[in-house]
Amino acid sequence: MAALQFGMPALLELPGLAENAETCAGLGLKFVELNMNLPQYQTENLHPAGLMAEAQRNGIYFTLHLDENLDVCSFNSRVANAYFDTVLRAIHLARQARIPILNMHLNAGVHVTLPDRRVYLYDAYRGQYLSRLRLFRGECEKAAGDSGVKLCVENTDGFLPFQKEGVKTLLESPVFGLTWDIGHDHAANGADAGFLYSNIGRLCHMHVHDARGKSCHLPLGTGEINLKEKLKTAQKSGCRCLLEVKTLAALKQSVEYLKRSMLWN
Numbered sequence: 001m002a003a004l005q006f007g008m009p010a011l012l013e014l015p016g017l018a019e020n021a022e023t024c025a026g027l028g029l030k031f032v033e034l035n036m037n038l039p040q041y042q043t044e045n046l047h048p049a050g051l052m053a054e055a056q057r058n059g060i061y062f063t064l065h066l067d068e069n070l071d072v073c074s075f076n077s078r079v080a081n082a083y084f085d086t087v088l089r090a091i092h093l094a095r096q097a098r099i100p101i102l103n104m105h106l107n108a109g110v111h112v113t114l115p116d117r118r119v120y121l122y123d124a125y126r127g128q129y130l131s132r133l134r135l136f137r138g139e140c141e142k143a144a145g146d147s148g149v150k151l152c153v154e155n156t157d158g159f160l161p162f163q164k165e166g167v168k169t170l171l172e173s174p175v176f177g178l179t180w181d182i183g184h185d186h187a188a189n190g191a192d193a194g195f196l197y198s199n200i201g202r203l204c205h206m207h208v209h210d211a212r213g214k215s216c217h218l219p220l221g222t223g224e225i226n227l228k229e230k231l232k233t234a235q236k237s238g239c240r241c242l243l244e245v246k247t248l249a250a251l252k253q254s255v256e257y258l259k260r261s262m263l264w265n
Helices: 017-026 048-058 077-097 126-144 161-170 182-187 193-198 227-237 248-260
Strands: 006-009 031-035 061-065 101-105 111-113 118-120 150-154 176-181 203-208 210-212 215-218 240-243
Touching (some): 006 017, 006 248, 061 077, 077 126, 101 203, 126 161, 150 161, 150 203, 182 210, 182 215, 240 248
Parallel strands (some): 006 031, 061 101, 176 203, 203 240
Antiparallel strands (some): 210 215
């Protein structure tokens, strides 16, 4: 089995690309996941030559985390098309800058609370929802071509039945894969573990952080997750591992935990 590749998220306390890249290299990590919710990591502010220069200078590479508000299935076509354009621009950037992974959430959309239940509109209008996802899938396939760029769908609070069908629709294309966020899955009482294991051959990326109860993004070794088991799964699947903690102190603590636990490669 290949050695695990660990990376870090772009941290709020580090102002820009260069500082995050230098920190990544200094800690012996392999990649930085740039968060496209932040202004400095919008596609118009990222240039392939600059990304590749920073990557080469520090001996690392980059991945992208797409906007968490991403909603390519909005019933408002103008809104959906704006998100389509956002993703296609990100794929174009990834191709030029040799970025292998674009991480994305699958939006559950709006729900209506009735006296006896909650109804998600994407479930009530599932045909339109899936049709939009098929259109999105096709546009991403054309944009990615044979570049090897993958869009990986991340679990969050537990995929709802219509979301599982949506993920399966996307996974009909080799351009799409899965991200397993082990902390979110723990907080959701393992709601997505069965679905993820049933599609384990499509696992490309893992967000690794500890969790205790509903509290996520804890430094490794400070929560309840069986990290060795999850990292073994990551290694078998050949997927990258993002140490998704939120501060530099927590990142350093997590790297030290991996080294002490003989999980570091």
